[in-house]
Amino acid sequence: MTPVTGDLDRLADFLGDARTRSAVVIVDAVVESNGYGERVRAALPRDVVVSTHVVEPGEPSAAAVDLAADAVRAAGRGAAVVAVGGGSVLDIAKLASSVATAGDPVGVYALGARRLPARHVLVAIPTTSGTGSEATRTCIFSDSANRKVWAWGDELLPDLVVLDPQATVTLPATITAATGLDAFVHAVEAASGQRRDAESVKAASQAIALVLTSLPAAVRDGTDLDARAAMQRAAHLAGNAIDRSGTGVAHAIGHALGTLAHVPHGAAVAVGLDAALAWNVDAAHDRYVTVADAAGVPVAGLAERYETLLADVAFDNVATAIGTIGSDAGRIAATMGAEENLPMLDNNASPPAPVDRHHLAERTLQRWTTWCEHGGRR
Ligand SMILES: [Zn+2]
Numbered sequence: 001m002t003p004v005t006g007d008l009d010r011l012a013d014f015l016g017d018a019r020t021r022s023a024v025v026i027v028d029a030v031v032e033s034n035g036y037g038e039r040v041r042a043a044l045p046r047d048v049v050v051s052t053h054v055v056e057p058g059e060p061s062a063a064a065v066d067l068a069a070d071a072v073r074a075a076g077r078g079a080a081v082v083a084v085g086g087g088s089v090l091d092i093a094k095l096a097s098s099v100a101t102a103g104d105p106v107g108v109y110a111l112g113a114r115r116l117p118a119r120h121v122l123v124a125i126p127t128t129s130g131t132g133s134e135a136t137r138t139c140i141f142s143d144s145a146n147r148k149v150w151a152w153g154d155e156l157l158p159d160l161v162v163l164d165p166q167a168t169v170t171l172p173a174t175i176t177a178a179t180g181l182d183a184f185v186h187a188v189e190a191a192s193g194q195r196r197d198a199e200s201v202k203a204a205s206q207a208i209a210l211v212l213t214s215l216p217a218a219v220r221d222g223t224d225l226d227a228r229a230a231m232q233r234a235a236h237l238a239g240n241a242i243d244r245s246g247t248g249v250a251h252a253i254g255h256a257l258g259t260l261a262h263v264p265h266g267a268a269v270a271v272g273l274d275a276a277l278a279w280n281v282d283a284a285h286d287r288y289v290t291v292a293d294a295a296g297v298p299v300a301g302l303a304e305r306y307e308t309l310l311a312d313v314a315f316d317n318v319a320t321a322i323g324t325i326g327s328d329a330g331r332i333a334a335t336m337g338a339e340e341n342l343p344m345l346d347n348n349a350s351p352p353a354p355v356d357r358h359h360l361a362e363r364t365l366q367r368w369t370t371w372c373e374h375g376g377r378r
Contacts, residue, residue, distance in 0.1 A: 003124070003135070005161045005236070011123065012045045014160045015080055018121050022049040024075035026068055026093040028085030029054050031127050034170050040084050040125060051075050059148075059258065059265070060088045060095075060141040065106040068096035072120060080121040083158075084167075086179065087131025087265065090124050091139040097122045098155040109151045110143055111340060116153040124158040127167040129218075129231035130179025130266055132186055132239020134161045140255075140265075148255045149340050157243075163236065165228035173219050174321050176231075177313035178266030180215040183207060183235040184309065185269045189248035190241035191294075192280065192287040192349040200245035203237040205294035210234035212295060212305075216312040248348035249276050249336075253364050255344070256335035260327040267318050271371070274310060275364040278303040283350035311375070319371035332361035 006014075015023065023044060027037040032054050041050055053071035055064060072081055083093030098119035099106050108114050124134035133139070137156045143149045171179075184207070190196060191204035214230035221227070253272030257263040281288050285299055292299040336345065336357050345351055352360060 002240070003158045003161045005163055008040070008043045008162055008164045010160065011040070011043045011082075011162060014123070015048060015121075016045050018080065018159075020045070020048055020080045020121060021078055022051070022076050023080040023082055024071055025050060025052045025082045025084060026071070026089060026096065027052060027054055028089045028127060029056050031085055031167075036127065036167055036170075037084060040082060044082070055085065055089045055092055058088065059262070060092045060139070062105065062107050062141055062143050065092050065095045065099065065141055068092050069100040069106070072096050072100035080123065082123045082125065084125045084127060086126065086128035087133040090126060090131070090133040091141060094122065094124070094133070094156045094158070095139050095141065095151060098153070106141065106151070107143055110149040112152055116151065116155040119155045122158045123160045123162065125162040125164065125167060126232070126235070128171060128175065128179040129168055129228070129235040130182035132183060132235050132242060134158055135236050135239030136243040138243070142259075146259065147338070147340055148259050161236070163229075163232045165225045165232060168228045168232065169223050169225070171222060173222065173314070174318045176222060177215070177219045177315060178264060178270060178318050180211060180218065180231055180235075180266075181270035181310070181313065181315070182266040183231070183238040184211040184215070185250050185273045186238035186242045186247060187211070187234075188273065188277070188291055189250060189348070190238070190245040191291050192284070193245055193248050193347045194349075194351075195245045195347055197244060200241040201290050204241040205290055207234040207238040207241065208291060208294040210237070212309060215309070219313045246347040247344050249280070249345060249352055249360065252336040252341040252344040252348075253332070253360060255341050256332045256361075257325060257327070257364070259335055260331055261325045263322060263325060267322055270310065270315065271319070271364055271368050273306065274367045276360050277306055279356070279360060279363075280349050287349040310371075316371050316375040319368060323372070325365060325368055329358060329361040329365055332364065333357040336361065
């Protein structure tokens with residue numbers, strides 16, 4: 001079930017074994033312009049007919065998936081899909097590789113309304129270290145009503161994942177920080193949630209230790225290949241953990257901020273955990289014992305340890321670059337409880353009641369303002 005992982009050299013052998021005649025490279029616009037897209041094309045077998053579909057920046061939308069699916073159809077029936085980019089591009093390509101084989105737009109599969117069709121051969125090459133999209137059977141996209149919705153199925157798990165630290169060296173510090181924090185939030189939520197199991201707790205614990213040691217180094221020096229490689233492993237392990245065990249309230253907050261104010265995913269869930277961790281630990285202390293162990297602190301010191309991580313990766317720069325969140329606590333709390341976000345609330349270490357949601361939404365806005373204006377200091 002778990003995809004094979006390897007380096008870029010593995011790509012040609014893999015597609016050769018799969019007898020691939022054509023491939024469509026679905027690539028992030030920035031990654032294409034910095035030359036990494038070309039590096040991937042050069043690593044494909046010589047006799048494969050290659051086309052390229054460039055995805056413009058932004059969180060994935062149904063329209064972007066449908067456009068990518070057209071490119072997959074144009075590449076032919078047996079074409080392999082090679083996805084190169086951050087979580088948004090991987091999600092778009094994962095969905096496109098499946099929906100391309102049927103005639104319907106991606107919207108009909110939202111929230112599990114219909115089973116996804118069998119997909120093309122799929123390779124994922126993440127160029128950020130955070131979402132773990134390459135390791136999950138979930139994709140998130142905004143529907144035509146601008147709701148953040150999910151699709152889920154075995155079809156969304158790639159056949160091959162290429163983890164190449166060179167793919168991430170040009171990521172700016174603020175994006176390195178925000179995406180890396182997403183991996184940390186995945187690990188904490190999977191290891192403390194209702195659906196956790198021994199395997200997800202083990203993967204998440206390794207991810208937590210890796211992020212705490214490697215993310216500040218990767219933010220300080222983007223060319224530190226050891227730190228970059230460690231973050232790729234962390235994001236992948238945390239992706240495995242959420243694929244088994246799901247996320248929690250920080251992701252419900254994050255999706256609400258994404259829907260209402262277009263806050264990028266990593267920054268949104270990072271401030272969500274900043275708002276929620278102390279509340280979670282109070283409400284469900286025992287669920288945080290292994291998380292705290294992995295972080296090398298007592299449970300009572302966990303929220304403070306997370307704040308230190310946020311400071312070490314200059315989360316104030318992340319927040320300042322995004323600016324004021326144009327929403328209010330009432331709307332954030334209501335969106336946290338919307339149909340598409342309820343599974344995350346139900347899975348949280350302690351599922352929050354409506355009154356708790358409002359408190360957490362208020363605290364999210366307070367913490368965001370504090371990071372923007374005072375570098376996170378109270
Ligand atoms: Zn996430």
